[in-house]
Amino acid sequence: MKLLFFNFFLRNAAVVGVVGVLLLVSGSWWLYKTMEKRKSIKLKQKFFRQNGGLLLQQHLSSSDQGGISKTKVFSSEELETATDGFNVNRILGQGGQGTVYKGMLADGVIVAVKRSTMVGEENLEGFINEVCILSQINQRNIVRLLGCCLEAEVPLLVYEFIPNGTLSEYLLRQNEEFPLSWEMRLQIAAETAGALCYLHSAASIPIYHRDIKSTNILLDHKYRAKIADFGTSRSLSVYQTHLTTSVQGTYGYLDPEYFWSSQYTDKSDVYSFGVVLAELLTGQKAILTNESQERKNLAAHFVLLMEENRILDIVDAQIKEHCPKEDVICVANIAMRCLNLNGKKRPTMKQVTSELERIIQLSQKKNVQQNNEEAESITAEVVSAWDDASTSITCSSFQVDQALSSSDVEPLVPFKTW
Incomplete structure (x- = not known):
């Protein structure tokens, strides 16, 4: 009896131990993912402030331009996916203010994504300025700004391609x-x-x-x-x-x-x-x-x-x-x-x-x-050619009539005498 009880205890202890280990592992994984998520959120908030998000919000609150508030805010993941991780093969052009990549959004729309150079105090205003100005412009010969992303390491602007x-x-x-x-x-x-x-x-x-x-x-x-x-x-x-x-x-x-x-x-x-x-x-x-x-x-x-x-x-x-x-x-x-x-x-x-x-x-x-x-010149030439052809036809008809009136030609339909 004691032996049976001991075996039962061992088996259940093993099960409890396995369950405990699984709970510990899953708990550790959940804790790790939670911490990573919080870390990611804090990092995005840091980038948002670093890239002038607060300054942009200030512009929005002090502006009566409705177009600015309609500018779409993209997530960094969306634009990473759209540009294939900012693949060098997608580069459309480079300049002093950044690099432009060709991208495709989830809905299939082709866009140009401008990845700014590292933003310091001296050129942060220029980035915010471009967002504010383009957001309130609607003219067919000015490139359209579709949106922006401020939660990446550097600011991202999304334009029509x-x-x-x-x-x-x-x-x-x-x-x-x-x-x-x-x-x-x-x-x-x-x-x-x-x-x-x-x-x-x-x-x-x-x-x-x-x-x-x-x-x-x-x-x-x-x-x-x-x-x-x-x-x-x-x-x-x-x-x-x-x-x-x-x-x-x-x-x-x-x-x-x-x-x-x-x-x-x-x-x-x-x-x-x-x-x-x-x-x-x-x-x-x-x-x-x-x-x-x-x-x-x-x-x-x-x-x-x-x-x-x-x-x-x-x-x-x-x-x-x-x-x-x-x-x-x-x-x-x-x-x-x-x-x-x-x-x-x-x-x-x-x-x-x-x-x-x-x-x-x-x-x-x-x-x-x-x-x-x-x-008109072509028409005149055609008319002239037609007149020449008509003259030729008339002459030919006259010759045929002459031939038909000849006594040795029998008419196709004999004349009736009344």
Whole structure:
């Protein structure tokens, strides 16, 4: 009896021991996962504060712009999955403010994810600024911000995906299979000007872009222009006419007047746009390098040739034979006025947009007239050919009638006599 009791005790003790070990292991695992989850939450909260989440919330609470609050907030896991762990094969481009990756969201939407460089106090404001400005803009030629993520190690911005890269890439790679025609360049110029006009005078508050250049003009699937990169942009009150800031911008596009005075105006954007117009006309970079490796400013070179009446000497070879000379000269004159060293003598973006659109309308009207004239010419030739053919047919019919009236030809239907 004692032996049986002892065996029963041993068996149950073993079962209790196994159950105890399992409970201890599962409890330890649950405790570990709970601690990891709390650690992850604390880390995300830390990144949120580090990436300016509190500053963004402050902007939201003090802003009456409803569009900002509608900006979607993505989780870091969503964007990790979308970009395949920020795979290097997904990189679309890199710049001073970060790297842009191509991604696909869970619903199949293709997006561009901008992963910012490590954010310090000096450039945190630029990141928040871009979110706030783009969130309140709705214009077809300005890239759309879909959302952001602040809980990752560095801030992430999610934009609509623009498939055809930058204007700069297209101008410089000289794509022979699909060259950027004169009509396309003119359209891109007008669309970019229209977007800047919207920022300066049609947005709810005036906005200066402050970094207009061909690498910040993207081309969509229909080669329509989309202005991007608002990291250094600034909004103004209705009563402000300029910004006094430390000089920022890209060499070759920088307004000389702003460089001297540190005062940025809407005419500083106009100057930068003038450089883009010069690029569209010449197909050259804003900073030229000659055979002796000397660097030269395209804007200064362009103005010099215009003053010497030699603009056609540097028109891009890809369009030189296919663009109306008078249209080229009109666009070159607009660029020349935009590049005036005196900002007050430059046109506004509204005036530039109107002039470019007028050139396009006149060009289209000429094409329609030319097509009509060609159609009329073809019609006249067809009518002439038809008249010649009719004459020939009439002559032939007359000969047949003559033959039929001959006495040796018996009629097919004999005449009746009444």
